[in-house]
Amino acid sequence: MKIVVCVKRVPDTEARIRVRGPAGIDAAGLKYVLSPYDEFALEGALRLKDSSPDTEVVALSLGDDSVAEQLRTALAMGADRAILVRGASSDDGFAVARSIAAVVRNESPDLLLFGVKSADQGQQQVGPMVAELLELPCVTAVSSFRLAEGSVRADRELDGGTATFEASLPCVLTITKGEYEPRYPSLRGIMLAKRKPVEEVDAPAEAPRVRLLSLDPPPERPPATILEGGADAIPELVQRLRRETGVF
Amino acid sequence: MKVLAVAETRDGGLRASSLEAMTVARTIADAGGGEADALLAGGAGVAEHAADLARYGADTIFVAEHESLATLPVERLASLARVVIAENAHDVVVLSATAFGSDLAPRIAAKLEIPLAGDATAVEIADGELRITRPVYGGRAFATIAIDLSPRIISLRPNVFGPQERPAAGRVERVVDLPQAGPHAKLLEVRASTSTALDVSEAAVVVSGGRGMRGPENWHLLEELCAAIGPHCSLGASRAVVDAGWRPHSEQVGQTGRTVAPRLYIAVGISGAMQHLAGMRTSATIVAINKDPDAPIFRVADYGIVGDAFEIVPRLTEEIRRLRAAG
Numbered sequence: 362m363k364i365v366v367c368v369k370r371v372p373d374t375e376a377r378i379r380v381r382g383p384a385g386i387d388a389a390g391l392k393y394v395l396s397p398y399d400e401f402a403l404e405g406a407l408r409l410k411d412s413s414p415d416t417e418v419v420a421l422s423l424g425d426d427s428v429a430e431q432l433r434t435a436l437a438m439g440a441d442r443a444i445l446v447r448g449a450s451s452d453d454g455f456a457v458a459r460s461i462a463a464v465v466r467n468e469s470p471d472l473l474l475f476g477v478k479s480a481d482q483g484q485q486q487v488g489p490m491v492a493e494l495l496e497l498p499c500v501t502a503v504s505s506f507r508l509a510e511g512s513v514r515a516d517r518e519l520d521g522g523t524a525t526f527e528a529s530l531p532c533v534l535t536i537t538k539g540e541y542e543p544r545y546p547s548l549r550g551i552m553l554a555k556r557k558p559v560e561e562v563d564a565p566a567e568a569p570r571v572r573l574l575s576l577d578p579p580p581e582r583p584p585a586t587i588l589e590g591g592a593d594a595i596p597e598l599v600q601r602l603r604r605e606t607g608v609f
Numbered sequence: 610m611k612v613l614a615v616a617e618t619r620d621g622g623l624r625a626s627s628l629e630a631m632t633v634a635r636t637i638a639d640a641g642g643g644e645a646d647a648l649l650a651g652g653a654g655v656a657e658h659a660a661d662l663a664r665y666g667a668d669t670i671f672v673a674e675h676e677s678l679a680t681l682p683v684e685r686l687a688s689l690a691r692v693v694i695a696e697n698a699h700d701v702v703v704l705s706a707t708a709f710g711s712d713l714a715p716r717i718a719a720k721l722e723i724p725l726a727g728d729a730t731a732v733e734i735a736d737g738e739l740r741i742t743r744p745v746y747g748g749r750a751f752a753t754i755a756i757d758l759s760p761r762i763i764s765l766r767p768n769v770f771g772p773q774e775r776p777a778a779g780r781v782e783r784v785v786d787l788p789q790a791g792p793h794a795k796l797l798e799v800r801a802s803t804s805t806a807l808d809v810s811e812a813a814v815v816v817s818g819g820r821g822m823r824g825p826e827n828w829h830l831l832e833e834l835c836a837a838i839g840p841h842c843s844l845g846a847s848r849a850v851v852d853a854g855w856r857p858h859s860e861q862v863g864q865t866g867r868t869v870a871p872r873l874y875i876a877v878g879i880s881g882a883m884q885h886l887a888g889m890r891t892s893a894t895i896v897a898i899n900k901d902p903d904a905p906i907f908r909v910a911d912y913g914i915v916g917d918a919f920e921i922v923p924r925l926t927e928e929i930r931r932l933r934a935a936g
Contacts, residue, residue, distance in 0.1 A: 371746075372746060374747060374864050374865075374883070374884050374887075375882065375883050375884060376883075377749070377883070378746045378749040378750050380750055386746075386750065397864070397865050398865070452724070452752070452754065453724040454715070454718070454724045454725055454727075455718060455719065455722060455723055455724045455725075456724065458719065480746070480747055480864060481745060481746050481747075482727075482745060483727070483728060483744065483745065483747060484715075484725055484726070484727025484728060484743075484764075485706075485711045485714075485715065485727055485728075486714070486715035486718065486724070486725045486727060487715075488715075489712070489715040489716050489719065490715050490716075490718065490719040492716075492719075493687075493715075493716055493719035493720060494719060496791065496792050497792055498684075498792045498793050498794045499716075499794065500794045501711070501712045502708060502711075502712070504858070514797070515794070518708065518859065519708045519709075519799070520707055520708045520709075520808040520810055520811060521801060521802045521807070521808035521811075521859075522799060522800055522801040522802045523799070523800050523802070524796060524798065524799045524800075525796075525797045525798045525799075525800075526794040526795060526796055526797065527794065527795045527797055528793075528794035528795070532794065538858050538861070538865045538866065539858060570723075570724060570756060570757050570758050571724055571726075571754050571755075571756055571757075572754060572755045572756070572757060573752055573753075573754055574740060574753045574754060574755055575752070575753045576745070576750055576751070576752050576753075577750065577751050577753070578749075578750060578751075579744075579748060579749065579750065579751060579890060580751075582890070582895075582908075582909050582910075582911070583911070585897065585907050585908070585909075585910040585911060585912060585913040586911065586912050586913070587902075587907070587912075587913045587914070587915065588912060588913070588914050591914060591915065591916030591917070591920065591921060592914075592916060592917075592920045592921045592924045594914055595914075595921065595924045595925050595928050596928055598896070598912055598914065598925070599925070599928045599929060599932060601912065602873060602894065602896070602912075603932065605894060606872050606873045606893065606894050607872075608813055608814050608838065608839075608841065608842075608872050608873050609814075609837075609838050609839060609929055609932065609933055
């Protein structure tokens with residue numbers, strides 16, 4: 362069994378993002394992490410490896426030298442090897458999908474996992490696009506999955522429910538928060554990771570088709586009106602909300 | 610510009626988010642003097658929703674009605690959409706970024722070999738150019754982009770745009786040539802969530818609880834408040850309480866949970882971590898109840914009450930009940 366997990370380097374989800382210039386962010390002092398949803402996907406793969414040790418888990422990331430840091434984290438968590446796909450991780454999701462699909466095709470994994478979305482762009486597109494390009498079945502927003510003979514059963518989160526799908530292998534799953542609380546790399550894992558291979562391949566150049574016009578901080582909300590008096594302020598609050606929102 | 614809105618039905622009705630998509634499609638079409646169409650696919654009886662789409666601005670409604678489409682299989686719908694878009698030369702495709710729309714949109718995009726502009730919070734036409742604004746870094750910044758090709762495909766954050774009635778011709782055109790199913794996952798079973806009737810992402814009012822609620826045994830206070838507000842209210846939760854196992858992940862609001870934009874968001878005992886604010890800061894009105902006057906949640910709130918949730922929430926419930934009883 363071979364599992365490829367695609368991971369992305371993103372700014373720490375708790376860090377303050379400072380917009381700088383017309384279309385950039387201030388990267389000084391910004392800490393980068395593995396995108397949280399990708400950690401769930403990696404954990405899902407590692408649990409299969411825990412139960413059947415002949416499973417090979419490969420972490421793959423698209424970007425420049427900097428993504429090696431996140432690939433090392435994936436190796437320290439327990440991935441067997443890593444592939445750095447040298448290319449531009451742009452806003453053009455289809456271009457990204459094409460770069461990844463070209464490399465995955467050569468790896469021919471039984472299972473290809475993604476986080477349901479990246480913590481920076483958050484558009485939920487690359488996983489299902491790679492599936493379309495490779496003509497593989499795909500289930501998105503999976504909170505839990507288990508293998509059966511030649512197939513996988515996956516629980517997908519809906520708006521207000523869960524759906525169970527069955528897909529034959531090979532297939533693509535995009536993983537959301539659910540069963541896979543990610544493990545911390547152990548000291549031994551960190552030591553072992555240093556000796557594990559990180560291969561490099563070049564992605565073909567893609568002409569970006571998404572033009573970033575501006576990047577802005579979130580719109581300022583006017584300062585809160587603090588109603589004094591604790592619970593005694595309730596009648597006034599309710600009157601205001603009724604007038605302004607009309608929801609009750 | 611010629612625009613196509615892709616509609617979604619559930620429980621025998623058209624979802625409100627689809628009317629938003631239709632409204633945005635109409636707005637884009639009008640700005641460029643073009644047509645706004647809709648794609649309506651589903652099982653037997655789905656055609657009856659064509660009239661609703663006409664009321665919200667559809668010139669032509671492409672209806673694909675077949676038993677095999679009843680469960681809205683995304684692989685087949687993506688193939689269907691590609692054919693409709695190619696045959697009618699649509700320049701822009703609009704969907705709502707619901708669970709269904711977020712699953713379908715990238716598959717249509719891949720078939721057209723184009724990028725998706727996902728989770729948009731604003732769409733405008735300026736200087737003849739379609740400009741799309743969407744949150745990045747989990748809502749810690751907003752990017753405005755243009756895409757240099759046609760067609761373009763956009764998914765909209767639900768509840769942000771609001772539907773507007775603008776009646777149009779609503780000519781129905783039946784799509785009879787349904788594409789074959791390619792590689793796909795087989796749907797085995799659907800289980801509805803048991804916690805609340807309404808999903809947190811589509812509620813007009815969300816009452817969310819955090820660590821300040823002190824334990825799952827106190828959630829009845831929030832449930833009672835939600836019930837007093839009415840059936841359009843749903844419960845949410847902070848990541849801390851979901852991680853602690855007090856509430857299910859389906860209720861989590863924030864970066865690794867749901868993104869919500871209700872008309873009213875009431876945060877009770879939630880301090881307002883960056884990743885939580887990411888999931889709710891586009892709400893129309895935000896009320897924060899917290900005993901810490903310095904809690905970051907007050908920085909995004911419209912109204913704040915500093916005090917003990919156990920005293921304030923029951924009073925709030927009582928006051929809303931009283932007001933609703935008075936009519």
